[in-house]
Amino acid sequence: MALARVNAVIVGAGAGGGIVASQLAEAGLTVVLLERGKWYTAFDCRKDDLRNQRTSVLGCAFGPDDERHRRVVVDPDGKQRIVAPSDGAYSNTAACVGGGTFSYGAMAWRYLEKDFRLRSTYGAVAGSTLDDWPISYQDLELYYTKAEWELGVSGDDTNNIFKGPRSRPLPLPPLPPSREHLILKAAAERLKLHPFDIPMLRNTVPYKGRPACMRCRWCVGFACEVNARTGTHNTVIPRALATGNCTLRTECVAKEVLTNEQGRVTGVAYFNERGRLEEQPADLVVVAASATETPRLLLNSTSRLFPNGLGNRYDWVGRNLQGHAYAGAYGLMETDTYDDLGPGASIAICDYNHGNPGLVGGGMLCNEFIRLPIHAAMLRPPGVPAWGAVHKAFMRKLFNRCMAVHGPVQEMPVFEARLQLDPRVVDAWGIPVARLSGVRHPHDLEVANYISEKAAAWLKEAGATSTWPKLPGKGLSGGQHQAGTCRMGNDPKASVVDRYCRVHDVANLFVVDGSVHVTNGGFNPVLTIMAIAYMASDHMVQTWKGTGMRG
Amino acid sequence: MQMAVVATAAGPMVSCIGTSNPWRCLSEDEARTLEALADRIIPADQDPGALWAGAVNFIDRQLVGPYRKLQKTYRLGLTGTHETSVAMFGKRFTALTPEQRDEVLRALEKDQAPGETWKQTSAKQFFDLVVSHTMQGFYGDPRHGGNRERASWKMLRLPFPPVRGRQAYDLTKTS
Numbered sequence: 001m002a003l004a005r006v007n008a009v010i011v012g013a014g015a016g017g018g019i020v021a022s023q024l025a026e027a028g029l030t031v032v033l034l035e036r037g038k039w040y041t042a043f044d045c046r047k048d049d050l051r052n053q054r055t056s057v058l059g060c061a062f063g064p065d066d067e068r069h070r071r072v073v074v075d076p077d078g079k080q081r082i083v084a085p086s087d088g089a090y091s092n093t094a095a096c097v098g099g100g101t102f103s104y105g106a107m108a109w110r111y112l113e114k115d116f117r118l119r120s121t122y123g124a125v126a127g128s129t130l131d132d133w134p135i136s137y138q139d140l141e142l143y144y145t146k147a148e149w150e151l152g153v154s155g156d157d158t159n160n161i162f163k164g165p166r167s168r169p170l171p172l173p174p175l176p177p178s179r180e181h182l183i184l185k186a187a188a189e190r191l192k193l194h195p196f197d198i199p200m201l202r203n204t205v206p207y208k209g210r211p212a213c214m215r216c217r218w219c220v221g222f223a224c225e226v227n228a229r230t231g232t233h234n235t236v237i238p239r240a241l242a243t244g245n246c247t248l249r250t251e252c253v254a255k256e257v258l259t260n261e262q263g264r265v266t267g268v269a270y271f272n273e274r275g276r277l278e279e280q281p282a283d284l285v286v287v288a289a290s291a292t293e294t295p296r297l298l299l300n301s302t303s304r305l306f307p308n309g310l311g312n313r314y315d316w317v318g319r320n321l322q323g324h325a326y327a328g329a330y331g332l333m334e335t336d337t338y339d340d341l342g343p344g345a346s347i348a349i350c351d352y353n354h355g356n357p358g359l360v361g362g363g364m365l366c367n368e369f370i371r372l373p374i375h376a377a378m379l380r381p382p383g384v385p386a387w388g389a390v391h392k393a394f395m396r397k398l399f400n401r402c403m404a405v406h407g408p409v410q411e412m413p414v415f416e417a418r419l420q421l422d423p424r425v426v427d428a429w430g431i432p433v434a435r436l437s438g439v440r441h442p443h444d445l446e447v448a449n450y451i452s453e454k455a456a457a458w459l460k461e462a463g464a465t466s467t468w469p470k471l472p473g474k475g476l477s478g479g480q481h482q483a484g485t486c487r488m489g490n491d492p493k494a495s496v497v498d499r500y501c502r503v504h505d506v507a508n509l510f511v512v513d514g515s516v517h518v519t520n521g522g523f524n525p526v527l528t529i530m531a532i533a534y535m536a537s538d539h540m541v542q543t544w545k546g547t548g549m550r551g
Numbered sequence: 552m553q554m555a556v557v558a559t560a561a562g563p564m565v566s567c568i569g570t571s572n573p574w575r576c577l578s579e580d581e582a583r584t585l586e587a588l589a590d591r592i593i594p595a596d597q598d599p600g601a602l603w604a605g606a607v608n609f610i611d612r613q614l615v616g617p618y619r620k621l622q623k624t625y626r627l628g629l630t631g632t633h634e635t636s637v638a639m640f641g642k643r644f645t646a647l648t649p650e651q652r653d654e655v656l657r658a659l660e661k662d663q664a665p666g667e668t669w670k671q672t673s674a675k676q677f678f679d680l681v682v683s684h685t686m687q688g689f690y691g692d693p694r695h696g697g698n699r700e701r702a703s704w705k706m707l708r709l710p711f712p713p714v715r716g717r718q719a720y721d722l723t724k725t726s
Contacts, residue, residue: 048694049692057617058616373690374687377690388592392594399708
């Protein structure tokens, strides 16, 4: 039986969906926000270093669970296997209210001006679908500012001479520097680089009713115990609910987006928390389920008019799956540098994001998030045995003296790096699962090598007696920074959504998450997802008021 | 009739629960071999090693939990380790000297270990798995059955209880 009709149904209460929910609800639209996971709180921190979203050897603390979810991953040699969410190859993002923003590291980057026009800057790249975005940094600037002030971003990027012009400074100051920060800052200045405090979605002083960071070591991957880290779960989603116009339904798994014979979407069919199939009718549908689950849902939504799935008339849904080619270096210092202060990552440079000789793009470099003992134990510097008395003695030295500098290298989108539906495997609800295949572009590895050398040079200047590289693998990218699978563009034949995130051939269907990214910047993508969500919401509200979107 | 169905359904679990065996999944022989392996992967020195810290208790516990799909891998691997030990030194693994045990470990690590079992499963993959799990049981959170008395965290001079509030630094200073 169908539920009462609403104006908008949003699939996914993460970075994008949370913001759209608040913007539509505040504009007076009735909204149903569907989330497949639960609503966790600060009390769910647990401090379990083997079961969280960063280290999931014993499972993902904030979902999805290994029992009901699976994917098929095709290795470069064609071998396929079924993987669970706790396996790295699954390309997991958390399943909970807030999505990734509930347990992330919370770096809040604006992409640089050139990141939106890589094709014009560097030209075509063989084997890549590299293209410019249909929007520019200037188009997004006000929305970046809005996200920074509505949610609360701390940091200080005045020393970042590479950033695009900003209309307002960041609302919150950076945290006091850690020992590592001071050492790296001085070294970067000696190298004539431009170090600055990383912008973070984290309260450093009380802001909008939540307290400041207490600098514990249980940061990225965990729930913030004091609710100082900022996500959509503790900002815009509560505000959406407070309007009285938004209903949040947790543990609801979307099955398909429903369409009518006029080629418009009419709502979403989903399994509720008891596993019962429900239909939620709506005037417009926003899919914001992540760059892997969004294309899966669109491909699962087939009908007479859309036999290949929604938005997939030209076979672009699920294509160009990308993340970041993380590259950097570890350095062993002469004295103890570890001071047990979270969040760890604090200082960055953008000197190598662009203008690297002979290379397309690059990436930001920063120090790593706080390292727990289990992370140190998994480090395998060359020449040090992986076990035995020597490894143990090395651990005693390494843990307090090791610094890491790394960064997300911007990837070249590849058409064959893709998500499809698996023809056989289904999840616990009987819905066909995602099938991931393809490999990253070889140029990513060239850039990664270059960035890794720069990281090593920074560490050596900081006093490292030895360094060793951290380099990405050759296989398919994705992971928590997953993006690109429903590309935004002006050409309906070579993209999935238009510049306002509206699916080209469906007037009342929107995609608002990392899927729409044409390229993924040399940065953590969340603030860009949020800015685009504000931009798309503005457009939805305006269209709603003007021409009307009712079916 | 109903009883028979229950007994069949519980079959695989029964093999994990011996009457006098204190372990959840491993047999006593398997547990002794695994303890001897863990003891060489993280040996005791001025600080306790994986054996004292209960890394095998950790693994045994996970084998009836998140690692239950690895039960067979462990059974085969521990049998293979025994075979390699007998082939190389004519004795069971637990009867070897520490130096001899290390030689067996190196043979496993290089995937050059003698033994019938290694024809059907990879010695190196098994060894890497045991190393990872021993590290988790030694350096991971004590709540999962390893890292007894936070032995590894004390070794790494990691303050406990974890930093709460701002007592670890003074906000009025910047360095």
